[in-house]
Amino acid sequence: MTRRLIGILFAALTTTALVGTAAPATAAVQAANFAGTVALSNCSGSLVKLAGAADTDPGLVLSNGHCLESGFPSAGQVITNKASTRSFTLLNANAGSAGTLRAKKIVYATMTDTDVSLYQLNESYAQIKARTRISPLELASTHPTAGNHIDIVSGYWKRIYSCNIDGFVYQIKEGSWTWKDSIRYTPECKTIGGTSGSPIIDSASGKVAGINNTGNEDGARCTLNNPCEVAQDGTVTVRKGTNYGQQTYRFYGCLKASELDLKNPACALPKP
Template structure:
């Protein structure tokens, strides 16, 4: 999945069938607040402390910024990047632009937040669309979820199968990752898609899948238990949790990594 959108056209066609929802899944999410990047997916998100007049944030993966070093962290770096904002049906509403990369890393998690030049109120006024709320609560095993890709304009529906104590892929290690049930058979380009629960809140960010049964290699992550046992689950996808990131965002949607409870790498 680290390869993002390279060489995925055939897989995308196959994914039309694989993305079919299980019988007990609830179709709830549309494309409201979803964005497409040139290489990935993302979403306009609103932390619990944000106000209408704060600059809006876009959530995606750290590897959608670049293939970052295993211990690399970026904070408050000027960045002008464009995002195609989608409407509820997947129609293109317009273009959003960032002013900076507020935070990005592939250490312990695989997440990035861009700060936009527009506030939430301005986006609502111009495009008639709201942001997705970032949940401050850890999702439970069995929670019904949807992975909504702006790049492919496609939604995958499944559930939280469980959590990986450590997820290793190449030189990267991620902690407490969400493991999907099999219907979320995500492909390149879905990287950075929000994981949306039944309440319509973002509980994670999609980032990888074991593509061919490889062991802990690029595009073939493996799970490592607390005792060091390695498990390979071919065809199973994963996301990084975001509830804990809300503890690192303060007034004005600014990241403060010294806040109590903030565990993001510095």
């Protein structure tokens, strides 16, 4: 997980070799583009909306909890409605800059059960589209499906990783953090530093099924940068080189007009 940040220093020294070296293009990869993705100072993200959101609602930017400008939330910590003026570079389909987005607050962020941050912007979706011609990506409202083809689109590196959902992990443990029902990728998605927070786009629907967040770098067991898988019976499995993401459908039931509503009985996100 932290290698998604620390790895940037190494990656920056080899950017020419990394950018544009994804697997050979397929029809699914060609269909994916960068419109609606964002580049943060240290991670990737995306401009997102829930199905049925109004154009007049404030825009939302989705990334990882460990990508917060304030540093990693501690295990058990949930951050809500915290003021922020963070800026994001919004990309167009060809990975060029479509303009800058500015946060108003962190609506929600945690590294407990999941690894997510959601920023509310100081412009509505309609205002963003009028200024940049970019529409938000839509969050899928249901659990993703094993075997589905996915594209992981990094706004930081302007690079697309293409593979399939290999399956779902009951728990992932990394250092002091635990994540539940995580997405495991097939080996083709070799995500690197700076790809944290990249939207995982289901190729069939074009909707965001999750966000990229971690991978086992050295083969170590449950340590920082080396997450392990924990089955429901407690069995621990280490998969060196395997990468993972977190699901995002749980935001449904927790947001109304881009504002947080954790008291809604339908909201399944961890509470403070």
